[in-house]
Amino acid sequence: MDTDSTAVADSADENTPAGAAPVAxxxxxxGSDVVIETRNLSKIYKDFWGRKKVHxxxxxxxxxRKGEIFGLLGPNGSGKSTTIKLILGLLFxxxxxxxxxxxxxxxxxxxEQIGYLPEESYLYQFLNAEETLDFYGRLFDMSGRQRxxxxxxxxxxxGLQGARHRQLREYSKGMRRRVGLAQALIxxxxxxxLDEPTTGLDPIGIREMKDxxxxxxxxxxxxxxxxxxxxxxxxxxxRVAILHQGELKELGxxxxxxxxxxxxxxxxxxxxxxxxxxxxxxxxxxxxxxKSMDNPTATMEDLFLNIVRESEARPGARRxxxxxxxxxxxxxxxxxxxxxxxxxxxxxxxxxSAADGSQAGxxxx
Amino acid sequence: MNLQPDDxxxxxxxxxRPGAFLESAFLQGVVLIVLAIVxxxxxxxxxxxxxxxxxxxxxxxARAIRDLLRTDLPGTSPSRIVALARLAFKEAxxxxxxxxxxxxxxxxxxxxxxxNPESDDPxxxxxxxxxxxxxxxxxxxxxxxxxxxxxxxIENRTIYTIVTKPVRATEIVLxxxxxxxxxxxxxxxxxxxxxxxxxDRGLDHTHYGVVEANEIDGRIVGKTDRxxxxxxxxxxxxxETQGLTNxxxxxRHVVTRLDDGSFxxxxxxxxxxxxIPSYGEIQFYDRNGDPKDSGIDVGAERLAGGYxxxxxxxxxxxxxxxxxxxxxxxxxxxxxxxxxxxxNVTRQRFPDKIPFDxxxxxxxxxxxxxxxxxxxxxxxxxxxxxxxxxxKQFTVEEYQIDERELPLTFEWLNKETGEVETRNVFDYxxxxxxxxxxxxxxxxxxxYLGVTKSGLYLRPAxxxxxxxxxxxxxxxxxxxxxxxxxxxxxxxxxxxxxxxxATAVCVLLGFSAESIYDTRHFIDSxxxxxxxxxxxxxxLVKQDAMTxxxxxxxxxxxxxxxxxxxxxxxxxxxxxxxxxxxRMVSTAEYAASGIDIFNAVLARHSVATLxxxxxxxxxxxxxxxAREIAA
Ligand SMILES: Nc1ncnc2c1ncn2[C@@H]1O[C@H](COP(=O)(O)OP(=O)(O)OP(=O)(O)O)[C@@H](O)[C@H]1O
Ligand SMILES: [Mg+2]
Numbered sequence: 003m004d005t006d007s008t009a010v011a012d013s014a015d016e017n018t019p020a021g022a023a024p025v026a027x028x029x030x031x032x033g034s035d036v037v038i039e040t041r042n043l044s045k046i047y048k049d050f051w052g053r054k055k056v057h058x059x060x061x062x063x064x065x066x067r068k069g070e071i072f073g074l075l076g077p078n079g080s081g082k083s084t085t086i087k088l089i090l091g092l093l094f095x096x097x098x099x100x101x102x103x104x105x106x107x108x109x110x111x112x113x114e115q116i117g118y119l120p121e122e123s124y125l126y127q128f129l130n131a132e133e134t135l136d137f138y139g140r141l142f143d144m145s146g147r148q149r150x151x152x153x154x155x156x157x158x159x160x161g162l163q164g165a166r167h168r169q170l171r172e173y174s175k176g177m178r179r180r181v182g183l184a185q186a187l188i189x190x191x192x193x194x195x196l197d198e199p200t201t202g203l204d205p206i207g208i209r210e211m212k213d214x215x216x217x218x219x220x221x222x223x224x225x226x227x228x229x230x231x232x233x234x235x236x237x238x239x240x241r242v243a244i245l246h247q248g249e250l251k252e253l254g255x256x257x258x259x260x261x262x263x264x265x266x267x268x269x270x271x272x273x274x275x276x277x278x279x280x281x282x283x284x285x286x287x288x289x290x291x292x293k294s295m296d297n298p299t300a301t302m303e304d305l306f307l308n309i310v311r312e313s314e315a316r317p318g319a320r321r322x323x324x325x326x327x328x329x330x331x332x333x334x335x336x337x338x339x340x341x342x343x344x345x346x347x348x349x350x351x352x353x354x355s356a357a358d359g360s361q362a363g364x365x366x367x
Numbered sequence: 368m369n370l371q372p373d374d375x376x377x378x379x380x381x382x383x384r385p386g387a388f389l390e391s392a393f394l395q396g397v398v399l400i401v402l403a404i405v406x407x408x409x410x411x412x413x414x415x416x417x418x419x420x421x422x423x424x425x426x427x428x429a430r431a432i433r434d435l436l437r438t439d440l441p442g443t444s445p446s447r448i449v450a451l452a453r454l455a456f457k458e459a460x461x462x463x464x465x466x467x468x469x470x471x472x473x474x475x476x477x478x479x480x481x482x483n484p485e486s487d488d489p490x491x492x493x494x495x496x497x498x499x500x501x502x503x504x505x506x507x508x509x510x511x512x513x514x515x516x517x518x519x520x521i522e523n524r525t526i527y528t529i530v531t532k533p534v535r536a537t538e539i540v541l542x543x544x545x546x547x548x549x550x551x552x553x554x555x556x557x558x559x560x561x562x563x564x565x566x567d568r569g570l571d572h573t574h575y576g577v578v579e580a581n582e583i584d585g586r587i588v589g590k591t592d593r594x595x596x597x598x599x600x601x602x603x604x605x606x607e608t609q610g611l612t613n614x615x616x617x618x619r620h621v622v623t624r625l626d627d628g629s630f631x632x633x634x635x636x637x638x639x640x641x642x643i644p645s646y647g648e649i650q651f652y653d654r655n656g657d658p659k660d661s662g663i664d665v666g667a668e669r670l671a672g673g674y675x676x677x678x679x680x681x682x683x684x685x686x687x688x689x690x691x692x693x694x695x696x697x698x699x700x701x702x703x704x705x706x707x708x709x710x711n712v713t714r715q716r717f718p719d720k721i722p723f724d725x726x727x728x729x730x731x732x733x734x735x736x737x738x739x740x741x742x743x744x745x746x747x748x749x750x751x752x753x754x755x756x757x758x759k760q761f762t763v764e765e766y767q768i769d770e771r772e773l774p775l776t777f778e779w780l781n782k783e784t785g786e787v788e789t790r791n792v793f794d795y796x797x798x799x800x801x802x803x804x805x806x807x808x809x810x811x812x813x814x815y816l817g818v819t820k821s822g823l824y825l826r827p828a829x830x831x832x833x834x835x836x837x838x839x840x841x842x843x844x845x846x847x848x849x850x851x852x853x854x855x856x857x858x859x860x861x862x863x864x865x866x867x868x869a870t871a872v873c874v875l876l877g878f879s880a881e882s883i884y885d886t887r888h889f890i891d892s893x894x895x896x897x898x899x900x901x902x903x904x905x906x907l908v909k910q911d912a913m914t915x916x917x918x919x920x921x922x923x924x925x926x927x928x929x930x931x932x933x934x935x936x937x938x939x940x941x942x943x944x945x946x947x948x949x950r951m952v953s954t955a956e957y958a959a960s961g962i963d964i965f966n967a968v969l970a971r972h973s974v975a976t977l978x979x980x981x982x983x984x985x986x987x988x989x990x991x992x993a994r995e996i997a998a
Contacts, residue, residue, distance in 0.1 A: 047998065052417065090531050092997035094418075111438070113533040124524040126454065128461040140450030141532040185528060 036104075037193050037224045038066040038089055043098035045084050045248075058084045060248045061098065066226055071219050073235040073256075074228035075302075076245035077310055082228035083121055085245070086195050089226070090118055102193070114142065117191035121198055123178035127171035131162050131181050134170065135188060142189045156184035159214070175202040183211070194218060196227040200234050212238050236260070236302035244306065246313040252305070259305055368726075368960040370821040371692050373676035375646060378967045382974070389680035392971065396978045398679060399944055403982055407989055414993065431992055435537075439988070443537045451534070451542025452549060459512050459550040467508050468557050474500055475565045484569060485596040488767060490617050490638045491959045493569050494836075497562035498955035502843050505551060505558070506874065509847045513547050513854025514867035526996055536991040540855060540984055547851045552844065559840045563833060570638055574599065574620065577630040587624065591632055617767070617961075640961035641835035642724065642768075644824040645716075647709035647805075651695060656702035662695030663703075665730045665815060674884035675947055681884065682943045688888065692819045694728050699741070700812025707823050708750060712803045714793055716827040717775070721792065723805070723825045725761070725769040728817040740764070741814045746806040747773060751798045758808070763816065768961065770826075830963040838964040842954040845976045849946050850874065852983035859990040878949055880942040887939045890932055899931025946979050 045059040059081040066072045074082045087093040088100050091108040100107040103115060125134055135156060139149035157163045160180035170178060179202045186194060199215070200208045208231070215225055215238050229235050235242060236256060244252040252259065373381065384391035408428060416424030478496060486492050517539075520526040529539065572595050580589035585605030591598050591612060601622045603610030612619045618638035623631050651662040673691030680686040697703040712721070729741040740762040748755035756777055761769070779790045797803045805823060809816040853873055857866035876883070889896040897903050897913040905911075905927060911918055919927060951972050957964040 087997045092527060092530065092995075094995050110442070110533055110535050113531055116531065118528070118531040120524065120527050122524075124527050126458070126525055128458060129454075133457075137450060137454060138528070138532065141447055141529070141534050143444055143446055143533075182528075189532075 035068040036065050037068050037102065038064070038226065039101045040064050040085070040088070041099045041101070043085075043088060043100060044096050045081070045088060045093060046096045058248050059088070062245075062248075062250055064243050064250070064253065066224060068224050069219065069222055070240040071215060071225045071227065071238050073239035073242035074226065074245060075232070075235060075242055075306060076228075076251075078230075079247075080245040081248040082245060083197055084248075086118075086197050086226070086228065089195065090116070114189065115192040117186035117189065117194040119182050119186040119194075119196045119199055123170075123175075123182045125170050125178065125181060125185070128169060130167050130169050131157065131173075131184075132166045134181055135184055138185050138188045144189075152188060152190075156187060159187075160184045161210075176204060176207060179203060180207070183214075191223070193224045193226070196225065196229075198229050199227055200229060200231050208234065232302040232306055242302075244309050246310060249313075251309045251313055256302070260302065368821065368956050368962060369692065369694070369819055371673060371676065372690055374965070374968065375820070376967065378970045378974075381967070381971045384678075387680070389683075389685055390676065390678040392678065392975065395678045395943075396975075399978075400982060402944075403986065407986065411989060411993065431989060434992070435988065439535045439537050439992075443535055443541070447534055447538045448542045448545065451529075451538055452546035455516060455543050455546025456549050458516065459547065460553075462512075464508060464512060464550060465554065467504060468554050468561075471500065471504055471558050472561055474504075475561060479565075479569065482569065484572070488617060489570055489595075490566075490640075490961065493566045494639075494959040495955060497565055498839050498843070498958060501555070501558050501562060501840070502846070502952055502955065505555060505843055505847050506850055508554070509547065509551055509850040510854055510867055510870055510874070512550060513543070513851040514858050514870055515863040516543060516547075517855065517858040518861070518863035518866060521996065524997075530996055536988050537984075539991060540859070540987040543855045544848075544852055544980065544984070547855070548848050551847045551851065555840055555844055555847075559836065562840075563836055566639065566836075570618070571634055573634060574632045576632070577622070580630070589622075589630070591620070591622070614770070639832035641830040641832050641958075641963040642826050642961055643828040643830055643963045644724070644821075645709065645711070645827050646820060646824045647707040649818070649820045650706045650708070651697065652702060652704050652706065654698050654701035654703045662697050662705065662817070663815065664693075665696050665817070672881045672885065674888065675881060675950065679943070682940065684891070687891070689884075692821075694817030694819055694822070696730055696815040696817040697807065697809055698812075699809030699814040699816070703808070705807045705816075705818050705823075707805045707807070709803050709805070709825055710801060712793075712797050712801045712825065717825075720775055721773040721825060722827075723771055723773065723823065725764075725771060725823055726767070727763060727769075727807070727822045728765055729763045730815040730817060732813050732815065735811065735814065741816065742810040743816050744808050744810055746808070747792075747796050748804040748806060749796050749798055750802055750804045752795075754795050755806075756796060758806075760810065832961075835958050835963055838969060839955055839958040841969060842951050842964070842972060845972050846948060846951050849948075849976050849979050852980040856983040856987045856990075859987045860994065873945055874948060876938065876942050877945040877947065880945070880947065881949070883935065883938050883942045887935050890935055898928070899935045901927050901931050901934070946975060 040062050043059060043062040044057075046054050047056045047058055049055050062081075062085060064072075074085060076082050084093065088095055089102060089107055090113075091100075091106075094108070102112045105112045126137075129137065132153060135153040136149055139152060144152065157166055160183055162177060162180055162184070165173070165177060170181060173181070179199075183196075183199070186196070196215070199211055203211060212234055215227070219225060219238075219240075227235075227239070239256050241253070241255050242259065243250055382391060382393045388394060411428045411431065412424055414424075415427035418424070419427055475497070478500075482492055482496055483489070484493075517526075520529075574591040574594050576592050577589050578592050578598075580587055587603040587610070588600070589602075590600050597615045599612030599615050599620060601610050601612040601620075603622065603624055608625075609621060609623050612622060612632075614637070616638075617640075618635035620635055621633035623633070625631060651659045653659045653662075673689035674681055676690065677686040695705070697705050725745075727743070731741065735741075742760055742762050744758040744760050746755050746758040761771070763769075773792065775792050776789050777792065779788050779795075780786075781788050807816065807818060807823060850870060854866060854870045857869040861869060885896075886899060888894075890899065895914050895916060897906060898917060902917055905917065905919060906913065909918060917924060917927070954964050954968065954972070957968075
């Protein structure tokens with residue numbers, strides 16, 4: 003857990019000045035360490051006649067920085083895959099922009115540094131694993147020797163050496179997923195986009211996948227993933243954005259988001275406030291070690307369910323709580339609905355604490 | 368085989384049409400590409416203006432062009448194209464398209480039963496059959512593999528893993544086209560071999576023996592037995608053991624006399640030919656001996672077809688009417704004749720004889736003696752000195768190539784010395800600069816002989832049939848390439864079945880181009896020949912004849928006629944823009960007739976194919992680039 007010194011001040015005071023923060027933040031955040039930047043990104047799916055079908059993404063502003071693992075969360079159909087496709091240039095924005103490595107998302111050149119694992123395994127069924135990887139290697143203009151070596155490495159990495167000569171049509175879902183992952187890594191990319199990386203994998207596979215993602219991060223790579231496996235997200239992501247019906251509902255460091263700020267966890271019973279203070283004083287005075295006195299953490303599941311529940315009850319733009327933002331609150335979405343929703347901002351956290359915060363917290367610690 | 372005016376053009380004559388630039392292929396190509404670009408920009412602008420607004424739309428189009436020139440064309444990598452082509456190839460192969468080769472072999476085996484080797488010209492029958500079968504089979508296959516692949520990739524979303532790699536639209540398009548062309552090539556090779564074997568074996572036969580042989584002064588003259596409804600006569604000169612039979616149905620056999628006095632007859636030879644013709648200029652003279660542009664018409668041959676060579680100038684109405692070479696007739700027993708003037712008749716080209724072929728027709732104005740054919744005569748003449756040889760008589764053999772030769776020496780009675788001299792043709796009959804004339808006359812009065820420019824030619828050399836068949840397959844390969852390019856082009860913006868239909872429509876329009884030109888010509892010159900599609904329908908319903916006035920009054924009539932005009936003019940423009948496939952298919956006719964496919968013809972088909980592929984490539988690029996892959 004984070005060594006947060008605010009343990010004592012069990013309130014969410016610091017969050018209130020959030021409204022002013024974004025403007026200042028945005029100018030500072032355009033440094034070269036921003037790998038993906040979406041600006042006011044919207045996507046409306048239209049039918050053949052140009053009639054609106056689905057408003058899949060509404061004014062999304064996020065930044066993914068170099069070297070982090072960024073998670074996109076949201077219920078089915080909330081626009082996660084849409085966001086990833088927009089980042090890849092597979093879709094064109096209805097309005098707004100996506101910049102990847104400071105280039106427009108439709109530029110082909112950026113793909114040299116990108117690896118993409120699609121939602122499902124969209125691979126050629128008539129090729130075998132080796133041919134598949136060799137083919138994708140060729141698309142990066144890799145030399146024959148390079149390809150051979152890389153294919154070998156990746157087949158070992160995803161554990162498909164035994165099945166390398168079998169056509170993909172014979173593969174199980176998880177095996178296909180593994181080839182898909184290998185394919186995404188063929189060019190040793192700097193930015194990896196994983197659309198639901200753990201679906202279809204066995205528990206060991208999931209564990210390996212998570213380790214791999216962390217290892218890649220440690221190599222300095224940037225990873226954007228979306229997933230329904232909230233536990234996984236919680237385990238690996240540095241920051242997450244939660245989408246609901248195309249709108250950004252929450253954004254911030256995982257550790258911060260999951261910290262239930264206004265709850266203090268003390269394993270004791272029957273204590274009054276004075277007693278608590280006294281205890282603290284006592285501890286301080288005695289210079290002894292304070293072991294279990296912290297804000298408890300909720301699970302990702304709690305947070306997620308709360309946000310979804312709340313969004314369904316109160317549709318519309320939700321002000322992303324500033325608790326979420328880490329350093330200079332950079333990722334604030336445009337606060338287009340100012341005063342009306344103000345009180346709502348802090349509620350999920352409060353709900354979380356009220357509902358099952360303490361319980362969850364104890365689970366966690 | 369009756370060649371048309373444009374068949375005689377050299378490659379550069381076809382490309383630039385000196386003196387008639389409006390008809391040139393070059394102009395047609397340029398106009399087509401410019402039009403495609405202008406239309407492309409317009410469509411692109413409209414689409415992006417609808418998507419991004421009028422101002423942004425302009426920039427979007429400009430960006431697309433900049434991308435193509437600045438990054439996509441220079442960034443196109445051959446190895447990526449090869450990778451994608453290999454993928455397309457593998458895809459097609461694993462879809463078992465090679466079964467088509469098997470199907471072809473089965474067709475050949477079945478055809479062995481119903482193709483009649485006893486027909487008059489079995490070689491033509493067999494060659495036409497294999498080439499036609501290959502042609503349509505391969506075109507259908509090209510249509511299928513090219514139109515469905517890309518849409519399927521988009522539908523299966525396998526394309527996602529491609530376009531998220533540094534792959535450019537140029538590479539996707541070229542990779543597909545090349546991959547499928549490779550598939551087609553791999554299939555054409557065994558089909559070609561099978562065809563060759565089939566033709567060769569199908570025409571093979573032996574005569575088992577000799578039914579009659581008489582020895583006169585050591586010279587043996589005899590007759591073979593009847594096999595496949597024909598028999599040969601043969602002669603073996605005195606002192607020889609081998610002799611040749613006469614030509615029957617385009618072939619002859621070697622006959623060998625064995626020691627015990629019996630005969631063996633070898634396999635047929637000379638039926639698979641690739642004659643290299645050398646054509647002359649033709650000039651007709653009427654019955655009074657006055658020069659005329661053409662001879663006499665005996666039918667309605669000139670009415671339809673034969674517009675294709677006029678290019679743009681026909682479309683814009685500068686060139687009117689068709690230009691068809693049909694048989695023109697000379698009247699027998701008069702001064703009427705056809706005069707052929709040949710160039711470049713040299714000792715190098717004809718070292719030991721001057722072979723020439725006749726392929727002419729006869730027209731009887733009365734029955735006459737039907738046992739004997741109509742007779743004609745050939746006179747070899749020096750155009751400068753007027754010196755000519757004694758006319759040689761012959762009997763017309765219709766619908767086949769009558770091979771003859773002129774020996775290089777002739778006997779000549781010197782009136783001064785009274786001696787018979789042996790003279791060389793090159794010294795007397797051919798001019799210094801290598802010109803020679805042949806005059807064709809008809810000897811039977813009131814009967815007619817019909818020829819065209821291609822009806823009488825010198826034959827300085829011969830190519831091999833195998834090579835000629837290869838060339839015919841080359842022509843099929845070009846058609847296939849063109850269809851693949853079109854199929855891929857349509858598949859970049861249409862779904863698979865729709866793309867296939869669109870390509871098929873293009874092919875059909877290309878095939879019926881001449882009928883469309885015909886209809887337009889009839890409308891333009893107010894000839895009643897059924898009119899456009901609506902008028903034809905009305906006539907069909909009313910059961911009216913084609914050549915009567917349309918029996919509809921007033922406004923309805925005007926309405927029908929103008930709607931038809933719009934339709935026909937549009938179809939005319941589209942058909943003019945499309946590749947002339949029937950011309951390419953007709954190269955098979957050369958091979959079937961035993962004439963070497965002109966290299967100029969093949970060269971221009973190649974250039975046209977390349978042009979259309981380029982066009983299809985550009986269009987595909989822009990569509991693919993503008994396409995929202997995941998939408
Ligand atoms: N090609 C498309 N055409 C029309 N609508 C689409 C298309 N793709 C997605 N949508 C719609 O856009 C919305 C967002 O879809 P998206 O695939 O981004 O969701 P998601 O968050 O990835 O969901 P899941 O968790 O199920 O993968 C959904 O309502 C979906 O129906
Ligand atoms: Mg999804």
